[in-house]
Amino acid sequence: MFEQKPIIDLLDSSVPTLSVEFFPPKSQDGVESLVDAASRIASRKPDFVSVTYGAGGSTRDLSASVSERMKNDIDLQVMPHLTCVGSTKEELATIVDGFYQDGYRNIMALRGDPPKGQEAFVRTEGGFSYASDLVAFIKSRHPDICLGIAGYPEKHPEAPSMDSDLDTLKVKADAGGSFITTQLFFDNAVFFQYMEKVQSRGIQIPIVPGIMPVLSLKQIKRITQLCQSSLPNSLESQLSKVESDPEAVRRLGVEWAAAQIEDLLANGVPGIHIYALNKARSAIELIDAARR
Ligand SMILES: Cc1cc2nc3c(=O)[nH]c(=O)nc-3n(C[C@H](O)[C@H](O)[C@H](O)COP(=O)(O)OP(=O)(O)OC[C@H]3O[C@@H](n4cnc5c(N)ncnc54)[C@H](O)[C@@H]3O)c2cc1C
Numbered sequence: 001m002f003e004q005k006p007i008i009d010l011l012d013s014s015v016p017t018l019s020v021e022f023f024p025p026k027s028q029d030g031v032e033s034l035v036d037a038a039s040r041i042a043s044r045k046p047d048f049v050s051v052t053y054g055a056g057g058s059t060r061d062l063s064a065s066v067s068e069r070m071k072n073d074i075d076l077q078v079m080p081h082l083t084c085v086g087s088t089k090e091e092l093a094t095i096v097d098g099f100y101q102d103g104y105r106n107i108m109a110l111r112g113d114p115p116k117g118q119e120a121f122v123r124t125e126g127g128f129s130y131a132s133d134l135v136a137f138i139k140s141r142h143p144d145i146c147l148g149i150a151g152y153p154e155k156h157p158e159a160p161s162m163d164s165d166l167d168t169l170k171v172k173a174d175a176g177g178s179f180i181t182t183q184l185f186f187d188n189a190v191f192f193q194y195m196e197k198v199q200s201r202g203i204q205i206p207i208v209p210g211i212m213p214v215l216s217l218k219q220i221k222r223i224t225q226l227c228q229s230s231l232p233n234s235l236e237s238q239l240s241k242v243e244s245d246p247e248a249v250r251r252l253g254v255e256w257a258a259a260q261i262e263d264l265l266a267n268g269v270p271g272i273h274i275y276a277l278n279k280a281r282s283a284i285e286l287i288d289a290a291r292r
Contacts, residue, residue, distance in 0.1 A: 004104055004105040006145075008178040010048070010271075011271055016269060016271045018047055018291075019208075019273045020274045021273060022050070024052065024059050026062075027058075028062065030062075037279065040280040042076055047271070048077035048078065048106070050078070050148075051063055051081060053110070053112070055083075063080065079104070080104060081108040082095060082096070082110065082134070082138075083112025083113075084110070084134050085113070085124070086115065088124060092128070096137075096145075097141065100145065104145075106148065107148070108148040108181065109147045110149075111131040131150065132172040132175045135175040135177050138176070149180055150182075153182050153190045153194035154230060155228075169201070170202065173203045173205050179208060184210050184227065185229055186229070187230070188260055191264070208271040209273065213256070213275075213277075213282045214253030214256065215250055215282065216249055217243050254286060254289075261286060
């Protein structure tokens with residue numbers, strides 16, 4: 001079994017990390033194809049992968065079993081995500097201690113999105129309101145766990161202003177966040193401005209940009225609307241022109257993301273996190289492009 005190491009040690013080295021994010025399948029049937037995609041990506045030796053945490057019980061079980069398969073069968077460095085949604089402190093303690101006993105040394109600590117059908121996040125009685133509370137809680141139980149936290153180059157949708165979002169990011173980092181992974185963005189200028197603002201707040205931890213290759217115009221419009229990231233006009237109009245040809249859309253999406261990655265690496269980012277949407281081919285093409 002791959003020895004799980006704190007990701008912050010990798011981010012502190014001179015070579016930028018390349019990591020890939022997966023989300024758990026909706027049912028057990030999808031597990032094998034996801035494990036297959038992860039095995040193909042593993043052949044490119046990403047520095048780590050992460051597995052998102054859903055709002056419902058069955059997705060959570062699948063998230064845990066997919067993480068275990070990736071860690072034990074494919075020998076990947078795995079960072080499970082964990083959210084505050086629907087769990088009391090006691091339940092979160094059981095999950096966190098379980099991760100630790102299973103050998104994980106990294107967790108992406110989040111507040112989480114409200115479950116389907118629920119408009120706003122509601123704190124579970126006996127649970128936490130903010131990711132910073134979860135970060136402090138995990139650190140108090142396992143000081144040696146390395147914690148990723150989320151950052152929003154275009155502001156978290158619920159934050160009244162970028163300033164207040166940066167204030168709460170500082171609280172989250174000071175509570176024990178080791179590095180920031182950003183929400184997806186398609187314009188690097190947005191990321192560079194964000195990086196400056198974060199650093200000028202005195203937040204010194206590494207900031208890893210999150211990059212998503214567009215796979216379909218309809219899907220990316222839905223995703224960007226949900227997370228309130230902007231889709232540049234030039235990308236949207238290029239995608240519209242080839243909309244009826246799924247392979248042309250995919251190629252354009254990968255080319256755009258590869259150009260973003262090349263520019264980010266040239267500007268010294270500590271790593272790149274790829275939102276691969278469980279698709280091995282595009283993730284592999286981006287890893288290869290990043291290493292060229
Ligand atoms: C890299 C990444 C991975 C993700 N993975 C998942 C996942 O696996 N599962 C999932 O469900 N969702 C995931 N998300 C989405 C995330 O859960 C949502 O964006 C969620 O709405 C906010 O989570 P957070 O951890 O950023 O919350 P927080 O940092 O708690 O912030 C939430 C909001 O509250 C505000 N806030 C924070 N602290 C305070 C405070 N003390 N007082 C007042 N306001 C405050 C913030 O400004 C922000 O508006 C991910 C997002 C990213 C960027």
